[in-house]
Structures are given as structure tokens and as C-alpha cells.
Amino acid sequence: VEEIQDALRTQIEGQRAGIVIEGNRRTPIVLRGTEAVRTSPAEFGAMRITTQHGSTVPLTSVAKLERAEGPVKIDREMGSRYSVVIANVGGRDLVGFVEEAKALVTQKLPLPTGYRITWGGQFENQQRAAARLTVVVPVALGLIFVLLFSTFGSVRQALLILSNIPFALVGGIVALWLTGEYLSVPASVGFIALLGIAVLNGVVLVSYFNQLQSEGMKLSEVVVQGAKRRLRPVLMTAAITAFGLIPLLFATGPGSEIQRPLAIVVIGGLITATALTLMLLPILYLRFAFPKREVSHV
Template identity: 45%
Template structure:
């Protein structure tokens, strides 16, 4: 049970308020599995990853901060933060070539002292059964724990003179990047963000427009938006192929079932009628067209076609008997199928109502799918009972002539 908040969003706000006083923290509120999926998609633990590519880390840092401010100003974005690309303490040894030439030393001599003295050199191996471990020898900790002691290290010149390392090189502790990240061999910095209260597509569109208007990127720098949005775009491209292919297969099956192009097209008239209800239901509920809702449309098309098949088959059976006029057969066939069509739609709609009312984990996927199906069933069923019988005679002229 919730003890300090009524729901997850309110608890998230309280946690954010307590944690934002600690500088340097990147706050991101998500679910365990969702976090893993987001990290696999884009390398960051957030829904959106705005990636800035470019050659210079300094420019990436300054432009990245500008992008972060722009994204924070977009309605619907939460937990906006830029990954850390500076602030790591690093020991930097810069050889002074002029001083080195005075003593006849090379840069490699300085680097060798630093490499062997600080990093260590392999002096042998320890064998433990089938396992082998290298033995590294390096300077004791008190001779390498600060720049001053490192500067006191000695190296010998070709003339035999001993020279302090600090006399031929500048040794400092500087702030640098903890890690240089790349995508497609290009350096990049990521601004991560979550989306709340709006659909991801419109948020990304606003982000792109704001970046184009407010951020001036130098030549050689570019912005790419990944994460769940990138995965959503890939899924929608697949659906652009799957949905027309599904409708084409349905039309082919209908033609083989009724041996009439007109009646196959008549049943397919149910599809735009069903889409009207699905789109209107999304609009009334304040939801948006997404991958789950697109899958809902595919399911809705199947139910709508089923209702049309039931209606057309009932009318055809009466016409084949030859005992009734065309108008009477259409009317009686529609009346006889009223109850089965209504029962199919009502049962399906009642079964999906709990998904529409859900607000727990996974509801962001269930609700759009169920909303589309229920809304589409309302208009599809109503219009199937009235529009389809009214258009039957016009679409079935050839079929009626063959049966007569």
C-alpha cells in the first residue's frame, strides 16, 4: 500500500523533491524491465536519447548543455539530464621538447619512465595449476601518489646526467572525460529524457523544431533522436507493410469465398466504417495513434469483416432460394442477422472494457488497443446493419443476375 503518496506519479514527485538537493545526480524514474529495454535500445536508461555527434568534446559539452535546456522546456518531458562527459581527475604528463633537447632525451624516454613507474612492467608469471598470473613491478605508492612526488622521479640522459622528470615535463592533475563514447565511429554525448502526459511522436516533433530554432550547431555536428521513439518508428514502418498486405489477403479470401469482386468490395466497406469509430474513440479519450492502437485496428478489421460476411451470406442464401424478391431478401436477411451481429460486437466490447479502465502496469499498451477495438465495433456494427444492406443491391448486380 502507498503510505506517503496516492500513486506512483505522486511518489515520484516526492522522491525527486528530496533528491534534487544533491548535485551531480542523474534522476530517472522507470520500471526495472522498462529500464533494461531502454538501455538495450539506445544505451541509456530512459525513453528518449537525444544524441549529439561531433569531433570536439568541449563543443559537445557546451552544445549538449544548450540542448538540455531546450529539451527541458518542452511540454511532456521529464527527468531530462545530460550524461557526464567531464569532471574526471586525470594525471597529465606533457613533455617539454625544448628542455628534452637540452639533455639529449626523447619523448619516449619520459613516457617509458611514466609507463613503467606508474603502470608497472611485467617481471614474470605465477603459475597456479592451469592458471597463469603476470607479476607487475612498479614504484611504491608513496612515490606515485601525487604530482610532486612523480615530478621528483629521475631519468638518465645519454651523457650520464640524472634529470628530474619535473624539469623536462609538466605534470598536473586536470579534469577530463571519464569515458569517450562513440556511435558509428563518431564521438557523441547523450541527453536522456522520459515522456509523460503526451504522446512520444508529438514530443519528438517539438524537440526537433525547438533544436532547429534555438540551437546553432557548428559544421560537422548533428543531432539524432533514438530510444523508444526509434523502435516505434521501425515498428510503424513494418505496420505500413503488414496492414495493406493483411487487407489484400482478406480481399483475396473474400473473393474466393463469394466468387464476386463486388461482394468482396462490399464487405471491405466495413473497414473504413470501423476506422471512423476507432479514430473517434482515440480522440475522445485523449490518446494517440501508436503501435498498440495500430494492432488494435488490425484486430478490428477482422471482426468487422466477420460481421460483413455473416450479413452477406444470409442475404445470399435467401436470394438463392428464389422465393423472395431482391428487396425482401435483403431486408429479411439483415433482420435475421441482427442478433448474431449485435452479440458478436457486445461480447467483444464487454470483454475489452476492463482493459480500457485499467491504469496499472502495462495499461499504456492495453488501453489504446482496447479503445480502438471498442470504438470501431460501435460504428462498424451500427453501419453494418444499415449501410451494408443499402449498398448490397448496387455491389451485387452481377451476383444477383447469376443467381436468378
């Protein structure tokens, strides 16, 4: 069988026999059967095969030839054959579609022994990204808290600034729901960007509150005057960021499916984070920024 396979491979695919060198030009020498052998069934069957005893016999004397349809190529992964089924998901979230497809396949397509199904493509990439985010987000929050604590020297004030993060998340989630988008990897990246923006607004307010208090102003006046005076900087920061993302929000070309969810999340989060920061953070600062003894003393 091995001799037959080698002969057929030489006749059909060709076998490299050497190289001809002409100056700087190198031309490979390939042994291959004639065009008639590769296209004519009769010529192919009459092809002479050398046996292990050294004699030559026609291919039809050692093999039965018949025409049959077969795969153009056979794909393998880790030594096993595999076949790919491709589907494009539209009008719904990718994860929900895959979970529903898994349930239907398990119910209606029992697999024989030795067979398995792997869900890959964009779904696999999204699952990998989600797994990374479960590590990256807590680490980012921890680093932000450490930086805030080292800056303000107060656990209470660091936690107050971090309380802005839920304000931003609310807007991002509502924006996704209103636009019909789904929580994808780009949307998750948008939520991570919101962490920094929300913290920035809190730092602007709390640092100014502390400055006013150090000047001897009463705490009740600090939150009122501080919120009024920092209104314009906070609004300008949010507006500039939102305007910069508008081209991504209305993008329609290649890559827009990645740009749009990110822009939607950030713009929606900016709206709620800015509004709630200006309204609720002064109240929280008045109530929780200092221990009760210090508040009564102030």
C-alpha cells in the first residue's frame, strides 16, 4: 500500500528530485505524471506501479478505481478531523444566542462516542475577554482606591469618590437598553473608561471641598459653594468627552459595531455621573466625609 501511495503522490502531486542552478537562478526539478494521467480515468488506471519485487503492473491490477464525491480538503486540529459551521448573529446578543443553541444541540443532536462540539469564533473571543475583565476590573478599582487614599489620607473620602462609579454605571446600562445594544466586549471597555471619568469628577469636587474647609468655611456652606463653583469645570469635562465620542456614536463604516457600543456606554454614563455627582456627592460629603465628632466641631 505504501508503494502505491508514493507512486500516486508522485504522479499527481509531483516529487522534488533536485535543483538546477543557472547563475543566480535556482530552478527546482519536479517529477510528475503527464496531464493525461491526471485527467483521463483510462490513462490513470493504466499507470504502471512498481511492486516490492521490482516488477511493474498497471494500477487497475492492484486497486479498484471508481468515481466518487469527496471533500476538497480535510481539516485537522490536534490530530483530529473537524468541520466548521458558521453563523452570523443579528438582532440579539451573542451570548444568549449561543446558550440557546447549546441547549438545542444537546437536546436534539446526541453525539456519538468520540465526537465533540466546540463553540468558537467571536463568542470564544468574548468569553476570553470577559475572563480577563473579571481580573482587570478589581485590580483597577484597588489601584484607584490606593491612589485616592494616598492623595486624601482618608478612607472615608476615598470611598466617597468611588461612590461615583455606580452613578456612571447606571447611565451606561440605561443607554445600552434604550439603544438596543448588548453587553459586549467594546461595551465592557466603555464601562472601564467610565471608572476613570467618574473618579475624576469626584476628585474635582472633594479636593475643592477640602480646600474650602481648610479656609475656615462651615461644612454646610462648603458643599453648597463648592458644588456651585465646580459646576462649570465638571460640566465642561463631561461635555468635551461626550462631543469627542459623537463621531463614534454615529459611525456606519467598517468597525462601527465595535465603536458604537463603547461610545453609547461612555456618553450615557457621563450624563448620569455628572448629574448625580453634582447632586448627591455634596450630600454624601456632608454626611460621611468626617466622623461625627469632627462634623460637630466644624
